[in-house]
Structure formats: C-alpha cells, structure tokens
Amino acid sequence: MDTFYKLGPDSLPMEEVPKGTFSAAKVIPSQVFPGTQHTYYVYVPA
Numbered sequence: 001m002d003t004f005y006k007l008g009p010d011s012l013p014m015e016e017v018p019k020g021t022f023s024a025a026k027v028i029p030s031q032v033f034p035g036t037q038h039t040y041y042v043y044v045p046a
Contacts, residue, residue, distance in 0.1 A: 018046030 023042040030036045
C-alpha cells in the first residue's frame with residue numbers, strides 16, 4: 001500500500017464500466033543490460 005498517495009474513487013473498479021483484458025506475458029531480452037530481460041503485458045480495452 002502506498003502511504004504517500006491515496007487512490008480516489010475514480011481509480012476503483014466500477015460495475016457499469018466494461019472490463020478489458022491483458023495479453024499473455026511477453027518477455028524480451030534487454031539490449032542495454034546484457035543477461036537481463038523485460039516482461040510486459042498489453043492491456044486491450046473492452
């Protein structure tokens with residue numbers, strides 16, 4: 001929990017708002033830091 005920033009009511013899930021989906025995890029090797037990798041997801045709105 002972040003003690004410095006409190007989420008407002010607009011940051012909470014709402015029943016009337018359609019939910020999107022996240023892609024499967026994508027992993028790519030770093031070209032800047034050899035031997036490390038980046039994992040990312042893509043959010044697709046409804």
